[in-house]
Amino acid sequence: MTFGQNEPTRQGLGLRIHKMEVIIHFVRNQAPVLAPLFRSEAQALLLSELLLPGEEMSMADLAERAGLPYPTVHREVARLLDAGLLVDRRVGRTRLIRGNEQSPLLAPTREILLTVTGPVVLLQEALDDIDGIERAFLFGSFAARAKGEPGPAPNDIDLMVIGTPDVRAVYRVCREVSDSVGRIVNPTIMSPEEAEEQTGFLEEVRASPVIEIYGGGPDGPAADPGTAEGG
Numbered sequence: 001m002t003f004g005q006n007e008p009t010r011q012g013l014g015l016r017i018h019k020m021e022v023i024i025h026f027v028r029n030q031a032p033v034l035a036p037l038f039r040s041e042a043q044a045l046l047l048s049e050l051l052l053p054g055e056e057m058s059m060a061d062l063a064e065r066a067g068l069p070y071p072t073v074h075r076e077v078a079r080l081l082d083a084g085l086l087v088d089r090r091v092g093r094t095r096l097i098r099g100n101e102q103s104p105l106l107a108p109t110r111e112i113l114l115t116v117t118g119p120v121v122l123l124q125e126a127l128d129d130i131d132g133i134e135r136a137f138l139f140g141s142f143a144a145r146a147k148g149e150p151g152p153a154p155n156d157i158d159l160m161v162i163g164t165p166d167v168r169a170v171y172r173v174c175r176e177v178s179d180s181v182g183r184i185v186n187p188t189i190m191s192p193e194e195a196e197e198q199t200g201f202l203e204e205v206r207a208s209p210v211i212e213i214y215g216g217g218p219d220g221p222a223a224d225p226g227t228a229e230g231g
Contacts, residue, residue: 037112042068043076048117050086051110056098085109118181119157123213126173127161134163134192135215139205142183147209156184159213160205162195 038044049066050057057065063073077097080086087100099106119138127136137143140158145151161170167189174185195202 039079040076042072043080044113044116046073046076047080047085047109048113048121050097051099051106052113052118052121054099056096058094058096062097115181115183119177119183119185120211120213122177122180123159123173123185126177127170127214130165130169130173132163132165133161133214136161136213138211138213139208143209143211146211149209154183156186157181159185159187160195160210161187161189162192162215164191165189 038047045066045068046062049062059073059077060070062077063070066073077086077088081088081097083105084103085100085105086097088095088097090096099110119142123136123138127133137160138146138157139160140156141151141154142157145154159174170187170189174187178185
């Protein structure tokens with residue numbers, strides 16, 4: 001039994017490589033539903049990858065970590081360089097990109113990104129340190145808006161954690177992420193056996209859009225033929 005539609009992940013390649021990959025499935029050219037201030041989902045994604053961790057990286061690394069085609073990354077980075085939000089430098093033949101700390105737009109852009117994509121990034125990093133988690137994903141209104149479903153802006157974030165983790169550790173992480181992103185993260189923790197039950201709540205979750213945080217994708221739980229989606 002699967003919840004929502006499994007998202008592609010790259011398990012085994014490390015969290016830092018695929019930490020934003022879980023939201024690539026809904027990257028499109030129109031303005032993001034959660035943050036229409038950005039030109040596109042791809043632009044918001046690239047800015048998140050660069051500005052939230054505050055790292056400098058090559059164009060090739062940025063394309064790999066964001067899971068976007070290199071031409072898309074090249075085009076979006078060029079726009080952001082022209083706008084002064086990013087700066088670049090060359091080390092040998094490698095072109096390195098980073099946020100422009102001198103830009104007055106950098107800090108407010110980071111704040112917006114933290115609210116929009118921050119929950120995914122921060123929860124991935126934090127939950128990766130907790131043993132006993134088999135799968136974790138976002139569901140509810142936040143996931144629905146992120147997947148492009150229209151509706152009111154989400155007030156909170158629903159997190160499903162499947163496994164046998166330290167419950168106190170999960171709640172502590174959720175409080176910390178809530179404080180950082182300005183939205184309450186509501187965890188629901190279930191054992192693998194409980195997650196297979198046929199309850200009204202679980203059926204609703206299974207039928208709803210989800211954003212994989214940990215353990216999903218092709219290497220995660222098997223998908224139901226009627227709900228899984230390829231690629």
